[in-house]
Amino acid sequence: MNNLDTNHIIEDMINTLNDRTWRTRRQASDKLIKIGKPAILPLMTAIxxxxxxxxxLPEAVRALGxxxxxxxxxxxxxxxENQNVQVVQEAIKGLGLIGSPQAIQPLINVFRRNWDDIETITARQEAESALAAIGQPAFPSLLAMLTDEDDNVREGGASALAELxxxxxxxxxxxxxxxxKHLVRAHAADALAKLGNxxxxxxxxVLLADDSWYVRTRAIFALGQLGGSSxxxxxxNTLEDQDPRIRSAAVSVLGQLQDTRIHDVLLKVLSDPDGNVRSDAVLAFARSGDTRALSALSWIQQNDPGYSGVNRIKDTATYAIQCIQERHLKN
Known part of the structure; x- marks a missing residue:
């Protein structure tokens, strides 16, 4: 294909980016990306x-990035700086792909904006990923984000640091x-779990006593990743928490620790007043394959009147019994 043909295709595809149908615009965007560098200047001029x-405009920016x-x-x-959050999302993705340190501060500024749209959250998440993609050149700025006066900046910095x-x-x-800010504490807990120290x-x-149920939950999952049986x-102790969401998280994590003490703990949880917590304990037994749980699970199968969401706990117990029996037969 000669340059003249390529230029004609680029021109046609740029015009097609204004098509009324999203699928057609996406196909044109994909083709321009495939053409690559020859399409950059024409796209920039058009924008x-x-x-x-x-x-x-979002598809045009997607193609450029x-x-x-x-x-x-x-x-x-x-x-x-665009007022259309979808345009901003595509620009962020492009900057993350290119990885230029020039974009670090402008990407940080994304966290200070609010488009009064649920997609604002997605834009911030994209900015976290883009800053992480830039890598080590962004590290000093990410550390500085943790002490910024803006809550959203601190939250984004914690999440991005987890990826480095x-x-x-x-x-x-x-x-x-x-x-x-509770979300900063939660994201910091997640980041520390990923870093694995x-x-x-x-x-x-200490965070297990936090005022926020969400922070306590993130601390539980982080400790499960970091600490094991220690x-x-x-x-x-968190199984005594008044919030059933905390007890449910604790059961899920404890059930994955492969600790010999878990059997007696889960037996007690089977009498928890919350159906979701009891169901999580039943599923933990299913994963453990512990035949000692069969008697208790049979009682649940016959007598538990509760639900976890739309699922009867009796049915979950039936599933757990089948899992344990099948594993026992294989062994």
Whole structure:
């Protein structure tokens, strides 16, 4: 294919980006990405000349960013200021793909914006991924985000740091467990779980007494990833929590620890007043394959009147019994 043919195709595809049908626009965007560098300047010109509507601009920005060339960085950064959150999302993805350090601060500024749309959350999540994709050049800025005055910036910094696996982030993230904003504390707990350093265990145990049920839940899952049997007692204590969501999380995590003490703990949980918690205990027995649980599960199968969501706990017990029996036969 000669340059003239390529230029004609590029022109046609750019025009097609204004088609009324999303699928047609997406196909044109994909084709421009496949063409690559020759399409960059024509796309940039079209975008700068406002050749697209608010409705069709996202696919044009997607094509520009998807080519992944540094020439697009300045324009993609400009589009981060767009009032259309979908345009911003596509610009963020493109900047993450290109990975230019020039985009670090503009991406951080995304967390300060609110489009009064549920897609604002998605834009922030995309910004977290883009900053993580830039990698080590973004690390100092991500650490600084943890002490920013904006709650959303701190939250995004904690999440992005989890993807870099840099041990220098451990102490700042431990400090973030005391943040005034509950979502920052929760994301810091998740990040510490991913980083996998045992120094986070004690601060996470303290977090089990947090005022926020969501933070307590994230701490439970983080400790399950980090501590194994060493956190068994602390997690068992959370089964006394007044919130059934906490007890449910604890049962799920304890059931995965492969600790010999779990049998007696789960037997007690089978009498929990909350159906979801009892159901989680039944499923934990199903995963364990412990034949000692068959008698208790048979009682549940015949007598438990409760539900977990739309599922009868009796039926869950039947499933657990089948799992245990099948595993026993295989062994």
């Amino acid at each position: 700068r000349q406002h050749a697209f509507t608010t409705f069709t 998807g080519i992944g060339d540094v020439q697009a960085v300045d324009l993609l950064i400009e589009e981060l 696996y840099d041990p220098q982030a451990i102490d700042p993230l431990i400090n973030a467990l005391q943040d005034k 045992k120094r986070a265990i004690k601060p996470l145990i 956190v068994f007692a602390s997690l068992t």
